[in-house]
Amino acid sequence: MxxxxxxxxxxxxxxxxxxxxxxxxxxxxxxxxxxxxxxxxxxxxxxxxxxxxxxxxxxxxxxxxxxxxxxxxxxxxxxxxxxxxxxxxxxxxxxxxxxxxxxxxxxxxxxxxxxxxxxxxxxxxxxxxxxxxxxxxxxxxxxxxxxxxxxxxxxxQGYGLLYNKRVVDEAIGSSFDPSTIKTRSDLEALFKKIEAAGKAPVIIHGADWSLAAHYQGLAYSLQSNNVEENRKFVEELKQGTVDLSTNQAYNGLMDTFDLLKKYNARKADPLVADYNKDSADFAKGEAAFYFMGDWSWAVIGPLEGRDKDFGILPVPISDNAADFGNSQVAYTxxxxxxxxxxxxxxxxxxxxxxxxxxxxxxxxxxxxxxxxxxxxxxxxxRKVESSNPMSSAISKYVAEGKTVNIGVINYFPSDWWSKTGASMQKYLVDKIDRAGLTKEVQDYWKSTAGK
Known part of the structure; x- marks a missing residue:
């Protein structure tokens, strides 16, 4: 998306x-x-x-x-x-x-x-x-x-943490096995190795659609693997009967976002949000990971001088490997x-x-x-094989049933990602803290009650 x-x-x-x-x-x-x-x-x-x-x-x-x-x-x-x-x-x-x-x-x-x-x-x-x-x-x-x-x-399409295999392989000194990253702590340990090797661990694209529709949007899909249950959760948000500040999936997702912020290659100017540059820098090995989807191949594929091997990791949301979301990629x-x-x-x-x-x-x-x-x-x-290694990697998760169905967002108001995305941008640049972000997001949903 x-x-x-x-x-x-x-x-x-x-x-x-x-x-x-x-x-x-x-x-x-x-x-x-x-x-x-x-x-x-x-x-x-x-x-x-x-x-x-x-x-x-x-x-x-x-x-x-x-x-x-x-x-x-x-x-x-x-x-x-x-x-x-x-x-x-x-x-x-x-x-x-x-x-x-x-x-x-x-x-x-x-x-x-x-x-x-x-x-x-x-x-x-x-x-x-x-x-x-x-x-x-x-x-x-x-x-x-x-x-x-x-x-x-x-x-x-699917999305998550795209990775540049060459960069990760060089940082760890062996061939990277994505199945070894089961928790947030696993991801941070890997980020530390990549940083020690002189590379930026991750790029966060600072556009509102990426921060809200893709990243924060996972919070509503991680409540259950059933879209209708997730729709009920959002209706409860609108009515003010649930509190995101105590919601495990939401807070776990934001804890991981804090980790991504810490190691973000764009942290000096995180809101520039140049999609072509972010995609190209990742493809050429300026960063090991990139929170984005397989659609970025439309930019990456034709690039001269890019690396060849790419894959995808789910966004881990906790340190319990069995929690829903740690092993599943977003798919829709x-x-x-x-x-x-x-x-x-x-x-x-x-x-x-x-x-x-x-x-x-x-x-x-x-x-x-x-x-x-x-x-x-x-x-x-299908008469044609995919040229996109990221899409192929996502297909493996699909074949194994390891996906997060994000279909709940189909029922959201059209302005949800621009409004909550603006709040995510403020959080990204530390203009508001977690409590402030959560209040703005909940206030948005309450404003949509009955609509």
Whole structure:
């Protein structure tokens, strides 16, 4: 989640065939070609223009190139990118499009934003079975919002403490085994060795989305491995019936944050938050660890002179190795493709369904998303191996069932990470202490009661 946080939907084949038959009965060759590609938008000569609102800003260029490929295969469909920059202005831009009466046909958004504006998007229940057949077990269930299918996941992402294996290996004098870090004390002992070897142990990216949506957001997901239980916990926060200052998971997480602050390579100026520089410095060995997600490969992968081997550790929250969270990485389907139902025509909606199915199933799309961008796609028929060692490392945790489901954040107010992120930034630079941070976070949640 980088709120980059990571694209996808489709159209049922029965509809494809019925439209093909209706539009071009006399051209069986053309019909066969269109049917085999899963498209229902370009079987007539009518031009269709789609707009695509993208919040996976780190791969704007990947999408633009895919739109060109799709245009070659479907000449009657033109797709225009509406790009966004990384950071907090994405939501405002989306809201302005809605207010202008010119919403994007397809929106690649955080699941929580789609939930907030669920009445503006097309109900995709008729598509659900098809995507369940295409997806890995549980992937579609994980994308449901209050049980409704209104957005299709295109990526699955994880985050935690990324590590540069060369730097860690050199510091400890042997090949690093990530399974040896089971507790906070284990992590600190390793940090001390890295510092003694003359390297910065860790980079904390000081942006509000990283500090709140990713780091502090873990506090709400670590209450239970059940999303509904975590939703109840947040409702109790809103009502003021639980106290974070006495909550074990929250305090354990913040104790670890204090450790990260102590060894932060950016502690001289922690709020600069230059994502490209932080990612590049980590990739080239300026720091051993980086609190971030596998999506950072979009920046790291193309870098010249970078190191080759990377992995990921869970963020340890206690000195009891058995505590939930010490052995589990945060994992979610952070971005969904949703189709506008407030200003788009039926022709645009059908073309959007076909395009999104192509994005999931085509080799061209998988080469770009998995191979080039290094993202993971939660689907079975993957034609391309991931180029992203971080994503591959997260996949091992997933296969072993060692994940923290952070789906509770899908139900949070849209401003939660910017507001609580500002509090986390103050804590990062020691403008407030733990008690002050906790009060500001709890006050925020109380202000959202009934909303």
């Amino acid at each position: 980088k709120r980059s946080k990571v694209i996808i939907l489709g159209v049922c084949m029965a509809l494809v065939f019925s439209l093909l038959a209706a539009c071009s009965k006399n051209n069986s060759t053309s019909n066969d070609s269109e049917a085999s590609s899963g498209s229902n938008s370009s079987q007539s000569s009518k031009e269709v223009k789609l707009t695509f609102f993208n919040t996976s800003a780190e791969i704007n260029t990947v999408f633009e190139n895919l739109f060109k490929v799709y245009k070659q295969e479907h000449p009657n469909v033109t797709i225009e990118l509406i790009p966004t920059a990384i950071g907090g202005e994405q939501l405002q831009k989306f809201q302005s499009l809605l207010a202008s009466g010119k919403p994007a046909t397809i929106a690649n958004l955080d699941a929580g934003t789609i939930y907030q504006y669920k009445d503006k998007f097309l109900d995709l229940e008729s598509e659900k079975e098809k995507y369940e057949n295409l997806a890995l077990p549980g992937a579609i269930d994980g994308a449901l919002l209050d049980g409704k299918f209104i957005g299709v996941p295109y990526t699955a 389907e952070p971005k969904l493709f949703a189709i506008d139902n407030s200003g788009s025509t039926p022709e645009q909606q059908e073309a959007a369904k076909a395009f999104i199915e192509w994005m999931i199933t085509s080799e061209a799309s998988q080469k770009a998303i998995i191979g080039e961008a290094g993202l993971a796609m939660p689907y079975k028929d």
